[in-house]
Amino acid sequence: MHELVKAVFNSDEKTTLGQLICALRAAGKRYFLRTEILQAFADYCQRSQKPQHFYYSSAVGKLIHCTHEMILEEESIWLVIRPRIASQEFWHLTADLTKFDLMPPQAYLDVSDRLVNSYQPNILEIDLSAFYKDSPSVSDPRNIGQGLAFLNRYLCSQVLTDPQYCLNILFDLLHKLHYDGVPLLINDRIKSGTHLAQQISQAIRFLSEQPDDEPHKNFNFHLQQLGFEPGWGNTASRICETLQLLEKLIDNPQPAILEAFVSRIPAIFRVVLISIHGWVAQAGVLGRDETLGQVIYVLEQARSLENQLREEIKLAGLDLLGIKPHVIILTRLIPNCEGTFCNLPLEKIQGTENAWILRVPFGEYNPEVTNNWISKFEAWPYLERFALDAEKELLAQFQGKPHLIVGNYTDGNLVAFLLARRLKVTHCNIAHSLEKPKYLFSNLYWQDLEETYNFSAQFTADLITMNAADFIVTSSYQEIVGTPDTMGQYESYKSFTMPNLYHVIDGIDLFSPKFNMVPPGVNEEIFFSYSQKEDRDPDVRKRIHDLLFTNEDPQIFGHLENPHKRSLLTVAPITSIKNLTGLAECFGQSPALQEHCNLIILTSKLHPSEATNPEEAAEIQKLHDIVNKYHLHSHIRWVGMRLPSSDIGEVYRVVADCGGIYVHFAHFVAFGRSILEAMISGLPTFATQFGGALEIIEDREDGFYLNPTDFAGTAKKILDFLDQCDTHPEYWLEVSEWMSKRIHHKYNWHLHTSQLVLLAKISGFWNFVVPDNNEARLRYMETLFHLIYKPRAEKILEKHMRR
Template sequence: MYILLLSIHGLIRGNELELGRDADTGGQTLYVVDLARALAERDDVDQVDLVTRRIVDPAVSGDYAEPVEPLSQKARILRIDAGPDEYIPKERLWDHLDGFMDNLVTTLNAGGRMPDLIHSHYADAGYVGVRLSNLLGVPLVHTGHSLGRDKRQRLLSAGVSEEIINQTYHMDRRVDAEEEVLAGADLVIASTNHEIDEQYGLYDYYQPGRMAVIPPGTDLSRFYPPASSVSTRGDPPSVVPDQIRRFLQDPDKPLILALSRADARKNNQTLLEAYGESDDLREIANLLIVAGNRDDIRDLDEGARSVLTELLIGIDAYNLYGRVAMPKHLPQDQVAELYRLAAERGGIFVNPALTEPFGLTLLEAAASGLPLVATENGGPVDIIGNCDNGILVDPLDKAAIAQALLKLLTDPGRYRRMRDNGVVKVREHYSWPAHAERYLGRARPLLKRHEPIPLAPKRGKRYRDRALFTDIDQSLLGDAEGIRQFVTAMHGHRKCATFGIATGRRLDTALAELKRHSIPHPDVLITSLGTEIHYAPRLARDQYWNEHIDYLWRPATVLRVLSEFPGLEPQPKREQTHFKVSYHYDPDQPPDIEELTSLLRSRDVTANLIQSFGRFLDVVPSRASKGQALRYVAQRWGIPLERILVAGGSGADEDMMRGNTLAVVVANRHGEELSQLADLERIYFAGQPYALGILEAVDHYDFFGSCELPTTGS
């Protein structure tokens, strides 16, 4: 197997991971790197590629600018360009994900082999993963890590308005991407049952039958107890004790250790208050809080700055100087030493998070010989349930947190039992080899359900250097002189440029309209909103495409579900096809498109709803659209998307225009559904209407001026 892992937004490299640097460099980055290495150790895996965004930014390490980084003999990191060079938070990546997808396909084509399995991590990678899976015809596995609906509920409960949530986190786009990936994924991997029941259960496309709990592993070659024979390997002297000792009056006391990024949800302020208000805890133990890395609190983002400022204020308010350590830096390669230091001192690892999706640090600490006190909300329930190595607490109950810590620190028998249970049972339940075995056991059967599309052919007789695709109505047609000039231009460059149509019309009506305006047959006709593809000269239908898009398509269910709504009137039968269910749509009557989409999802219908001109609604298979059909043709014919110019103007054309294609919106369509794309690169809003606007874009992009004729004998 060749497995492709997608984790787009964080800073990912093979060593010295910057965990806790910000909200985007949490446990997910460690998870995907360890997963890549573990899968690559298998004899039945040929190659694992971990794909992320390439970042060229003097504010971060130059490691993140390297296009390829080996992880092991069969695993590597591939970094793909998308959006600006600099490092940006995940919330600003949405408009660049189509470009990421297109650049990734180019990289895969250059490599000569397509993946057998795609595994996306987090919502942004899920957005890319669905499209890549649809294009290539290979199975998709997804891991959410955290979910938008759950985050939205927590933010609303905290008093944040819906408007601010969408402005700050682009939550509508995130949740829509999560719904789409849940509809399209063959398998969703969760770390705990709580994650499936309490988080995925919030979604319309909640399908427990497609979900599996496969908890991640921990690197037992790094995380082991201080008394372990493994530690006799000649580890270099640790610098960690000196880093901690300088904070503490009595550094030999047991350490209560908390390790997380500086995030209010990690709830370290409550832990500090529990410690500060307990005379007994302050007497018998020190508190060590590692909350990410920082040089100057004032340079951090607002959330991290607020968390750290509150912790420092709390230290001062409770007069905890000499009892609390809060170091500014802890490199990732020193984390294991920190756990062992706490274990040597008879300490405890505590995770007081408001909710914890899983808790990799709990596994690392337990494997290193530390008993646990952890939140009762989320993954720790499964971990402590499996390992019997700690106490679960209400993270908002300061007295309960202090009492749990004291139970372990003052009862040597209980302490030893939970310490030893953790060391043994983490190896039993949470090793990476065991994870990889269970993972592939669930993944292998998925390959039989899909038929991958063939690789792009070698450039042959029908090869063109580039292609121009346009919609018909109100884009190409509308001005007789513009049509005449357009036809002349296409005739003059026919040897190097493919001419294509992408329309919502059926094939027969599209051909009739082209004939009526004396427009010669195109090389490719994408008709019925991307559900059919025909090739000149005989208008041969691409049967493979129809087999490809038939995946999970249930038109009878679509008709039955949508028949309930008075604002939807079926279009005449001549406009309906097996792969396109079409309606006249009254936007003034409920429900709106979002509600209809949600309803279909709740009935297990996987489909695309396409609204155009404010009065038409078409429902097509999830693998079908103009943009997906266009990319399929480009892939099969070997035409780079950067050399394809597309013209359109309705919502049905949007996914043709996003990504790496060159695009034009002609002047008469500026005020319609694509106006929100005006700020995107590669989308030109022409000053001329109809075909004249397309020709204006041809000049703007110098589209024919750089056209190369096929070489002799090609």
């Protein structure tokens, strides 16, 4: 990047840069984001009649396209330049453009504080880079998020190259493996790594003489005499295959062999999935609007995990010992549960044999608050006590320690960190959505937002949990490091300021192999293609059709003048991020869209009086105002009622029956559960270009991404698609089929949970073979917890006690 900056300064293009900066100063602002800088540059190029290539290909054009932030001081210009994915540089230019310097992050963070009149000398600086300096690191940004594959390669090429060392390590690992004191895999008859190798050869010879499907119980005694306990497999052929994998691994360590062998090690039996703040239940409630997707995620993940673990236990031959998987969703008990089961301490998860929802109440610092549901922005004061209480309940339910703790969202991950630290258990972090990048300038203006959002506690907890976790599961690549044009969610924690609180110099190593992309699946018993007529109930189909198109109800708004037009469907809670008002505005501004389509909006609420907070009430009212402004009453159906998942599945299929499409118009989406549901149902789907939808849809050449700030461009994309469908009716079918197949093959729960369990095993293997700088890093996280997080949480508690 130095050469590019130098090229601008040493050419006539420095004049262009100076004129652009003058234009920005004239706007009366001091702080600019990438979109504003690019727009100003485009306007400049047009006014100056620059050739088209100048905007992209000139040195100054390339520099501007890499600039993500700009701060204009009286005597200085500061640029945040992102020369490539996962890389940030901070540049200082003098106002007269006579000098330029690459600066450390600290300097830019000081300038940011001055921007909001909150500069404080000697502020606390958080720098975690030292904890990752000696750890293995992904070198190619394209491989970020593929930590499992990286660790397999690293272990085989750097650690297990010495056969004797490899043998001894594997012996030590296998020898310590047990289930509640019962030895698995090998017993004390095998004395060393060398002895293990000898016994493997004998066991393989013995097993090769047995019928392939001979049950393990018929020759268990003979294997025990050789030193092998149950866990290698359930039949002679399965056990022989596993031992042969181990033999190959010892002789010639290869990543594929290591992964195949570790996947067969029976090491995970008890799993905790932590989801704290939502209404986590099954009958009559599935989370609040703000956590609906997360609750569905953990319930489906729990079912899939129990199936996965049961299958692994069976294939390992351990079911004959009475070993069963045990999965618990840990959440909070809510005494004032509004008619739901959220006040039950224990609830079995439907469709499972041994998966449960365990509810533990928040400590009663203030029953007026803790006996009720608490927003995700308010739960922070109660989490430490909750973790201590939950530990006792979990140990009682499991009759032992869990083998894996999976945190969900920031609060769940903070509890996971506290539990994993006390129990010495593997911790998996799943953020779902990091709030910091969702709320523009939320760190810079945190003090103004603190009364509503308590971001100081949340962002500190994010730093703690993402760095403390053994591995991090994300749904997409962009969640980690974004795109060439946008920063990722985790990347936004790399360097930032919380004025008057602390500076983060280096908050996360984006190249760490702890990052792993493991996208979720879809419940295919509920969400499946509209073309599967044999799996659909005609009565349910008619009921949903009438609900969407003809029924009159106090919770349904709008009467369709022509219900036979194609439908534009969207399913989402009413929040500013989901941008339902933007979609309605786009529809209202396009007479052509109204001529071709009806707009169907499925939410949980219809009236401002039903809102749970002022922001939600404002969005509901704004949507009503837009409908009135553009006279959309005969072109829109707004269904404001909560439907069970089974009915939502049929909503997608009914709209697909009529040749409709699905539109996800959010300003940003971390991943997009409804996108998966719509696509697998066979609905051609258009979705926001900001976030995880980029990786779900695969834009192809046809253009299914939408810019939610560009109403005219959105309308044109949808109309172009509809024109093609009208001209070539088979086109809708082609798009419907490839979208449905894509979700079915790539986004399914079996793939997700098999990868999740394998990651937990590889993580445990890694920590055993190559103990990382974990203890020092965890001590640092504990320091942040006690010295920063807890005082911020106590301030929230003080507010609650005054209610």
